[in-house]
Amino acid sequence: MQTAYWCVTLNKPVKHIVIVGGGTAGWLVAGILAADHKATHKDGLKITLIESPDVPTIGVGEGTWPTMRDTLRKIGLSETEFLRECDGSFKQGSRFDGWVTGAADDHYYHPFVLPNGYGDVNLVPAWQQMSKSTNFAVAMSFQSRLCEAGKAPKQITTPEYAAVANYAYHLDAGKFARLLQRHCTERLGVRHILDHVTTVNDTEDGDIASLDTKKSGLHAGDLFVDCTGMSSMLLGMHFGVGFVDKQKVLFNNTALAAQVPYENVEGPVASQTISTATDAGWIWDIGLPTRRGVGHVYSSAHMDDETAERQLRSYLSTTNSSADDFAVRKLSFQPGHREKFWHRNCVAVGMSAGFLEPLEASALVLVELSANMISQEMPANRQIMDMVAKRFNERFLYRWDRIIDFLKLHYVLSKRTGEYWTDNRSNETIPDQLQALLELWRFQPPSAQDLTQIEEVFPSASYQYVLYGMGFETAAPPTYRRRDSAEVAKQYFAENDKITTKYLAGLPSNRELIEHIKANGLPH
Numbered sequence: 175m176q177t178a179y180w181c182v183t184l185n186k187p188v189k190h191i192v193i194v195g196g197g198t199a200g201w202l203v204a205g206i207l208a209a210d211h212k213a214t215h216k217d218g219l220k221i222t223l224i225e226s227p228d229v230p231t232i233g234v235g236e237g238t239w240p241t242m243r244d245t246l247r248k249i250g251l252s253e254t255e256f257l258r259e260c261d262g263s264f265k266q267g268s269r270f271d272g273w274v275t276g277a278a279d280d281h282y283y284h285p286f287v288l289p290n291g292y293g294d295v296n297l298v299p300a301w302q303q304m305s306k307s308t309n310f311a312v313a314m315s316f317q318s319r320l321c322e323a324g325k326a327p328k329q330i331t332t333p334e335y336a337a338v339a340n341y342a343y344h345l346d347a348g349k350f351a352r353l354l355q356r357h358c359t360e361r362l363g364v365r366h367i368l369d370h371v372t373t374v375n376d377t378e379d380g381d382i383a384s385l386d387t388k389k390s391g392l393h394a395g396d397l398f399v400d401c402t403g404m405s406s407m408l409l410g411m412h413f414g415v416g417f418v419d420k421q422k423v424l425f426n427n428t429a430l431a432a433q434v435p436y437e438n439v440e441g442p443v444a445s446q447t448i449s450t451a452t453d454a455g456w457i458w459d460i461g462l463p464t465r466r467g468v469g470h471v472y473s474s475a476h477m478d479d480e481t482a483e484r485q486l487r488s489y490l491s492t493t494n495s496s497a498d499d500f501a502v503r504k505l506s507f508q509p510g511h512r513e514k515f516w517h518r519n520c521v522a523v524g525m526s527a528g529f530l531e532p533l534e535a536s537a538l539v540l541v542e543l544s545a546n547m548i549s550q551e552m553p554a555n556r557q558i559m560d561m562v563a564k565r566f567n568e569r570f571l572y573r574w575d576r577i578i579d580f581l582k583l584h585y586v587l588s589k590r591t592g593e594y595w596t597d598n599r600s601n602e603t604i605p606d607q608l609q610a611l612l613e614l615w616r617f618q619p620p621s622a623q624d625l626t627q628i629e630e631v632f633p634s635a636s637y638q639y640v641l642y643g644m645g646f647e648t649a650a651p652p653t654y655r656r657r658d659s660a661e662v663a664k665q666y667f668a669e670n671d672k673i674t675t676k677y678l679a680g681l682p683s684n685r686e687l688i689e690h691i692k693a694n695g696l697p698h
């Protein structure tokens with residue numbers, strides 16, 4: 175009897191996906207699955223999203239990675255609509271202020287555009303030979319100078335989602351979740367149930383059979399996606415999948431977030447996220463067309479809330495006369511991730527899978543990558559789901575580890591004093607893989623050989639921007655190899671100078687392009 179039941183269950187096709195949670199993660203997963211698997215078609219996958227009216231979404235997460243362009247295009251959203259509805263603006267990378275020494279002139283860029291000539295030759299030794307006054311990002315790519323000039327990454331004639339300079343977005347997280355909800359329910363065939371899940375019911379063999387809710391009864395499904403945020407209701411609470419705490423590597427666990435009006439509403443909109451180091455964390459500053467999103471993220475073991483708030487308000491007072499009046503919202507989180515993400519017929523995406531910290535906006539890109547892999551590998555039936563789950567878990571454990579290494583790099587290279595920064599540099603807090611790579615990079619620059627998977631979240635060029643932006647030294651290689659030829663590298667630098675001049679002259683400002691799109695839209 176048991177065997178017969180199990181066989182029936184194993185062969186049962188996966189037809190109905192139930193997503194729990196209506197934050198950015200839930201709606202992005204719903205959109206990607208519904209678009210790829212034709213939820214509007216009678217034979218397509220059925221997709222239901224259950225969202226609690228009692229549990230608010232986290233409401234932060236306003237910086238994306240360039241992958242978001244492809245995600246929005248794929249789910250059929252127009253870029254014009256997205257930018258208008260979500261108070262969206264263009265992000266071309268991050269600027270790090272005060273991370274190396276804290277001096278007034280201490281800043282470097284991590285732009286999205288790859289160095290000119292990257293992959294053809296080793297550009298680092300030629301840059302190191304040049305005067306140190308030439309900033310690494312400026313020598314390598316035009317993008318940091320576009321950011322300094324407040325330029326947009328494209329022209330008014332550039333079609334939707336196409337770019338002159340690679341870009342991501344800054345957006346209003348609340349408006350983004352609402353737009354995705356409307357798009358998913360009205361155009362992509364996602365069924366939306368506003369109800370609180372109270373109980374998880376198992377099948378005989380231990381899978382999830384259905385979810386009980388406060389008002390709308392039982393909801394059965396074949397695959398359950400846990401997007402319940404930090405509570406991780408299905409994967410963490412129901413299945414008891416453990417949490418891997420990363421607090422000893424990445425110390426930040428508290429954030430104070432504020433929405434800040436512009437004193438000059440027609441002034442520039444920053445083309446980059448500005449990350450400013452503080453005594454025990456850093457302040458993010460994200461420019462939207464109608465306001466800024468600013469927050470201080472810090473380690474509660476190294477700084478108390480009052481000091482953190484005072485430093486945030488002091489930062490705000492440099493641009494706003496009423497900095498003492500802004501409401502500040504406190505968020506606490508535990509940096510880390512689940513031991514695995516897909517267990518039986520349940521997969522966690524978003525905060526329910528884990529969260530490290532806001533640095534480099536790595537959370538939403540993981541949501542996109544997770545949703546894409548679930549969609550591409552959508553198991554035909556329960557029998558092969560465990561195989562897919564195994565691959566998913568291996569792939570994402572690798573990704574979390576690489577992100578942890580990359581984020582930690584920003585702290586390890588700092589020369590700042592104070593307990594938080596010295597603790598960050600102590601060997602026992604640095605992952606083994608990062609320690610080994612730092613040793614290797616003393617003799618050769620980061621390259622694609624260091625990162626072995628397709629779709630790495632942060633490519634080796636990102637490591638170079640951070641490493642050399644923060645003053646790391648790599649020994650000069652022998653110059654007889656073409657790959658290390660300073661002559662060829664210098665040709666690329668000269669070409670980059672020319673492109674920079676051309677783009678600086680030809681691109682509108684970020685503000686001009688956003689206002690143009692509000693009034694006229696972008697061409698398709």
Ligand SMILES: Cc1cc2nc3c(=O)[nH]c(=O)nc-3n(C[C@H](O)[C@H](O)[C@H](O)COP(=O)(O)OP(=O)(O)OC[C@H]3O[C@@H](n4cnc5c(N)ncnc54)[C@H](O)[C@@H]3O)c2cc1C
Binds near residue numbers: 199369523531539
């Ligand atoms: C300070 C901070 C800054 C951040 N900045 C960035 C950034 O710049 N870039 C970036 O990529 N990411 C950032 N993130 C992360 C980003 O905010 C999240 O990854 C993103 O918002 C997705 O959240 P979520 O949907 O997983 O969870 P949530 O937004 O918390 O949504 C959880 C959902 O689950 C529902 N739910 C919970 N329990 C139940 C239940 N029992 N029944 C039914 N529904 C339920 C809730 O109603 C809600 O809809 C930041 C996070 C923090 C803390």
